[in-house]
Amino acid sequence: MKHELAGRLGLVYLVVIGIAVLIVVQALYVQVWKGDELRKQVQNVSRKDFTVAPIRGNIYADDGRILASSVPYYSLRFDCVAVADTLFKRKVDSLAICLSRFFGDAPASEYRQKLWKGKYGAKANRYLLINKKKISYTELMKVKKFPIFRERGTRSGLILERENVRLQPHRDLAYRTVGYLNEAEDGTFEGRVGLEGAFEKQLRGVPGRSYRQMMSGRWISVTVDEPIDGNDVVTTINVDCQDIVQGALTRQLEHYKANAGTAILMDVKTGDIKAIANVSKTATGYREVLNNAIGDAAEPGSVIKAATMVALLEDGYVLPTDTIDLGKGIYTHNGVTLRESRTPIGKVTVQSIFERSLNGITELVYEHYREQPEKFVNRLYAMGLNRKVGIDIVGEAEPYIKYPTDKSWSGTSLRWMSFGYELQVTPLQVLAFYNALANDGKKMKPRIVKEIREGSRVIERFEPEVAMNKICSKQTLAYMRQMMEGVVENGTAKNLKNAACKIAGKTGTAKVAAGKKGYKAEPKYRASFVGYFPADKPLYSCIVVVDNPSTSVGYYGNVVSGNVFREIADKVYSMASLMRHDEQEEEIDQTLPISQNGLKDDFLAIYDELGIDVTDEAGNADWVMTSRDKEGKEFELKARSVDFSVVPNVKGMGLRDALYLLENSGLKVGVSGAGTVSSQSLTPGQRVQKGSYVGIVLK
Template sequence: MTIKRDITWRVGVIYLALVVLAVFVFGKVVYLQVVEGAEWRAMEQKMTNKERKIEANRGNILASDGRKLACSVPSYRLYMDLMAHGLTNEIFNSNIDSLSYCLSKFFKDQSASTYKRRLTKARQQHKRYFRIHHRRVSFTELKEIKKFPIFRLGKNVGGFIPEQLDQRKKPFGILASRTIGKLYEEKEKGGMVGLERAFNEDLKGKSGVSTFTRISGRWVPEEVMPPQNGKDILTSIDIEIQDVAENSLKRQLVKHNAHHGVAILMEVQTGAIKAMVNLHRKSEGVYVEDYFNYAIGEATEPGSTFKLASMIVALEDGYVNLDDSIDTGKGVHRFYDRTMKDSHYGGFGKITYRQVFEKSSNVGISRMIFENYNAQPQKFIDRLYSMGLNKKHGLEIKGEGEPMIKYPGSKSWSGVSLPWISIGYESKLTPLQILTFYNAVANNGKMMKPYFVEGVYQHGEEVKSFKPVVLNPSICSLGTIEKVHDLLVGVVEHGTGNNLKNNNYKIAGKTGTAQIAKGSGGYKNGGVEYQASFVGYFPADRPRYSCIVVVNGPSNNVYYGNVVAGSVFKQISDRVYASGFDMLDEHPVEVPKEGVLPYSKGGKKEDLLTVFEDMNVTIDGKDVESEWISTNAQEHKVNFSRKTFSNGLVPNVKGMGAKDAVVLLENMGMKVIVSGRGRVIGQSVPPGARFKTGTKVFIKLG
């Protein structure tokens, strides 16, 4: 019995232990399924499945003619899986010498034996992701490398793994670099500044996903969601004008050792920005574009270019007439505890308001505003506000500077605020905000929003377009616009901008020379530096483009706006005018009425006589003594008249055929470029202008 009881007891213990174990196992299973189930299922999924993000190609940023300003160029890092499934010892050993030789010959940095030693050692160490070379290769180079021994066998057998990496390139170097913008180093963040940031959502596209499943120790692709590549954006930037503006400004900055400079060209009727330059001095004689967008972001006291706004207010309110006179004395006038001075030593004495503006008299402008608005300063400021000078433009590119014009009653307003604001102090505007205001004058009072992008494209098809936007339909009356237009022309023809005057076309504009606080310490603590500027539009009689040039901190004792900034403006406007066929006058060709004798283009008398006599056409003026003649077809005859040309002056070739016009102009030493068909309806260099040998002249046919 004792033995039986002992056996029963032992069996019972074992049974109980098994029951406890079963309960424990069951409990653990339940715990793993319910409490930790999600975690373990995720781990299992990770071990047997994985996803790989497929980067989308970033869209291109294009110039107005479609050329690439910024684009993504693929480059490749080269890796090798030395334990690839199909890479047997036989394949590796029989081809390693040839592969090493090819790599050495291609990269030209290590011997074939060094490459062989590195690859052999990596295989012995069972390397699965061995980097072949530190240098990235281009797509063209990759195609060549894929033909090397072993690599040509593919990924599974040869173990060759190229990893694609996109690099953002700017084919035109620094041209418009700040406007184009740049990307964050962390690729997923996208655009940092400029158009890259403003249109990041359009440019970046959408990444795809590739899913892999682990089968028999190998990762096998299961399904793929392809990436959606980014869209292209077509800008309004003209790369040729941008190049001229950038080089012209850079030469002037170097010449005057200036701190930084800005140049902007805008299309008058639309507000499209055709060029924008932001150059910053990195070291003496070295200027970079990719530093800060001064054109958009730097709001400073504009100085004399603001006098246009003061003149518009006074004219609009009817307080002055341009031919009225004001005594500027010796160029010094005291307002309370501060003294206003003219830059011209000795002053201008008694002059008209027209001359006040043309000569940029500080005393004349400030007295005009102070005497008419001192009792009602809010009326003057309200007029400025009504023109939109206190508002941002809402640009696509981030970082627009905040405009500031003091208002009566504010903490910083004082008795001298009114006269100083009238000449461009105690106020702040960015270069682009000033240009937009002048552009409105050129556009008969209609203020346009500046814009940089014409449209967004996908696979060459437009998916989004941007139209001109009107900020203010009328900044003032047309009568006032006509008056200030004459003033701006007068500045160049008779005033401070006289060095910009030329015989080919007229410029309307205003010089500006301002002293601005240097740094954040204010005028007293930080000191001052000069800011030279010129802003205007051309051709003055039919404005097509407006332009501003601002040079900050010229340090070679030359700082006047007409010299430092005006010369850059002139180089830009000359180039645009000379290269633009749309700048020429167009006159409709009169088509002869039915029944009228055949009319002809003007040309050589000898050639025309031959043709008309052969056609039995009656000629009136056959005995006119002139090599070149003009013709006029009438009902029963053709009239010949003398066409004369003065030596040293550009001839009038309008109405002539292309052949005769080219012969005549080239014989005089000019270079001729022709556009269109028919007879000459316009010429870029006006008749009667003096020229130099080699001068380019564009003639338009119609």
Template structure:
């Protein structure tokens, strides 16, 4: 019996102890919750706070006319402090707010949104993400007028968390040149990288509190440091010319299934780069901008025959030689020590003048001339190249410029064949931009200017730093030498290797280039093709270089592959810039006071007018549409053929005749001014694109 009582006593004692412990726990929980709650919550909030960076807004990148090339667009994530609004404000607005949230996002019903916010408010939560979808600035402005939100951050508790994203208004146009940024908003390539310091700005500092779910809520306690937004940069890129350049290059790359291509358009006087395109093929066969071959080390290659311009300048500076002097190039092959040099024409060119050596791009002719006059002192030839600044980088504004390689006799690789091979573009390396700078200098009457792609750094409309045209070399050669090489470059297009791009409306001057590529230390039958030059040759405005690497098929020369791209770019620029046409319109001379103002029109009507006025007129053609020549005291009619799908030359026509011809070919016509057609926006001879509009300037 005593044992039983002992057991019951022990159980009762254990029960009492358990009850007391449980009561103590309950009491402690109640004390923490209701008596010490604010103190503990305050401590918890303090421990969950952290000073964090507030990102500065990255600066914009502009084209030459102020068009946006890259900008940072603000996007926002919507959150709320559900505990902040007063009870009356909350009850009066929550239903309407949840209805609008449901209608905008479409992910939850109004009831589900209300339940979500009510629960957070009841739990005393100070931060609730309403939806992770990012909204644009216009939607943010609209939401700021919604119920509860219209009370603002301090009363309504609304939080718009700003997230900035880089946006390119012209999509992939010039994307490698413009560049990109990483997740930390730092530039990785292109202008974004080269001018990251100016564009990035300075981040600010702010106090943030960590909330349930891992989010961070900003605490506006007055200690925050505002960020300093980045500067803008204005480039020299022209959007229209960039589009023209990329399209022309892409078409030819696809046609020849080439590995990559480069095209640069530069303004002659200023050195401003108006377009720069680098397209390479990916594994799927599509072309995109992956690497800046125009500027970087990977684009530094043996240029081939475009380098003959430098060789000819050195020759003409050193020797009193006439362009009509001759040299025998033989049967197309010539031994230099243990190597054989060949010309591209089977059987060779035989005897050529100095001018023909350049125009027909005879490797043997150039090599013999250079060897004959510099063979005993090759240092002299190298010194002329250095006087043209071909041995130094351009100190271009973009990071990563390739360094040119011009060897000299002190180089360990120098041999007896170095001089003749260098004379036509081998055993040396240059980037396309460095080669273009030489051609631009010739177009600029010998003044070599530094290529420029950024005009200035701006803050709003205020220029903070402006970049002026820099002169690298006041004169790379004498006036006489420049006159001669200009003649030869025009001859390349008129009679030489680039006859296929000869144009009747304006002159092109330039040089073709085709170089074999090196693989595993040996030259292989893969080619690096190029064409460099300027236009219009009569009054050069733009210089341009086109490089196409490893074209496939039977067309492998610079004249077949790169020169047509140059011509297409030049034609389109010529059609866009009407004031360039003035050179062409001044070529025809009309005698006022003797003949009426007759330039072009329908032959039978013009003949009738001349006959009525007693003016002698003669036909050289039976064409329906004609132009005029004045010879002695008579008018002669020349054919002005109108072909289907080909843009006609309507300059000199009356407005009535011009509209008749153009609209019958399916073109839309816009007219400015009065009188006869002075200029037309689409170059004659080009193909008519469906729905095209042609602008006529009358005078």
């Protein structure tokens, strides 16, 4: 009996030991051989890894206004398990109705079904996507007031995934120059064009890492590596100038039914690009598509005659007062005949050839360079016309100016190049040359970015850069400026003569070749005007190019592009004058008692009460500007004209007077602050569009 019992116990021991061994072996197997795989499976269930995107840097205009910024948007997800059953069943219908009304893409029944399935389906969903649409922060505040979502903490079940969306507050202004983001292979977005592309490295920042871990029935966010936000880019673009330039160009393209157009405004002294517009016709209207200003190298036509004339003057072959007999205005060489648009011509001066944009300039070039064509081309090279200007945006086209040793050089090349054919340059490259003529011969590298900032700290500054100290002699420069002023006073651009300031420049109307058909196909034209203003003390240079305007409406450069130039010059010059005037007022006001611009009778009553001496130079004017004399002993009143057809300048006025002028101009006014008007959102002097909004800030 004892032996039988001992045998049974031994068997039990053996079984227990066997089971223990199996457990140990299985534990070792799970821990050692299958451990990593199982741990990953657990993590996949209870942990979600995320890349934390950095906030992309802003792109600013020259005055600090934002051209592009990253704004947070949110994806809505729902942890169905975190919400108590009683709360869910009581509020799910109300939540579904709110979601249906908010997104407007599905009935409440569909949202209820999605939520119910997420909670009571075969497998509860702890990460249910409510809607694919991402919502703004303002919209999020509304969503957080919905039933269930308004509960505190994790009981709401609401899970937010933040994503930064790139927005341009000024909509289409300089859209192609500012650039945009494209989706990369890894699903992130990166800049590839415009400033977004050129400064991608500075703007993008460094991504961080985080994960959401399921702990105690709720998701906990854990940051592993903090993201490093991108730096900001401060440009030279002026929003007001960009609005003027782009608006004027777009309206002209619409009027002339043109295919595309480009306009660039540049600060003469610094080379700063204050505005750059590239507008093309699309199926939905005119908008920015391609950056033709820097990427479209084409035959420029007669605007290149300024470089041709510089070469002739520099080599001492002509003077503006020299005369030449162009006869009937028909020139035939190497079997090719060239005609003036109006014939005959007869005897004319060199200056008249330039002012009237006569193709007889080819006679001068042929006479002096036919035995040495390389000398003419070397002059163009010496002005830098064969080199890129080096703007900090990807995509600048290489200029093409052929040389006599090139295979494509022919017996007609010298003549055709002299008036803008058989060579290719971009609008910006042409403008950089004319800007040098306005800038005492100093050629500036076009600058579009001033600074890179990390918050308020400047980490890199781009100073104005001289590309060439002198493109020609002072005497040649004087002759050229005289002739370019003559273009407006006596020549092809007399329609610009009565602008707000004196304009100097050159017209161009180039015939565009149509592929293999060349110039024999249905005629297409490129109309141009390039120059600077004011002519006596240049502040800005500008080029306007319009491609393929309708020949039935008009296609000559002086009208199609020249009128755009004039509108730009009028408005920008007026704006610059107002700014200089305001700066002078501010400098004086700093040492004087506070005074407002407004109604004359009000000031006279106040000054009489205070015993302040007044010099009244306003005559019968109702509205006046106030200032102090040099000694600071008395006030001076000067007339302030008011034209209700344009946006009035209300800076320095009190609220009552400012409202009176703005509302009588047909504008809707928004007010912030207290005191006197320190700034207004609409530029003074521009035409009033009735019902437009203008914001004024008082300080």
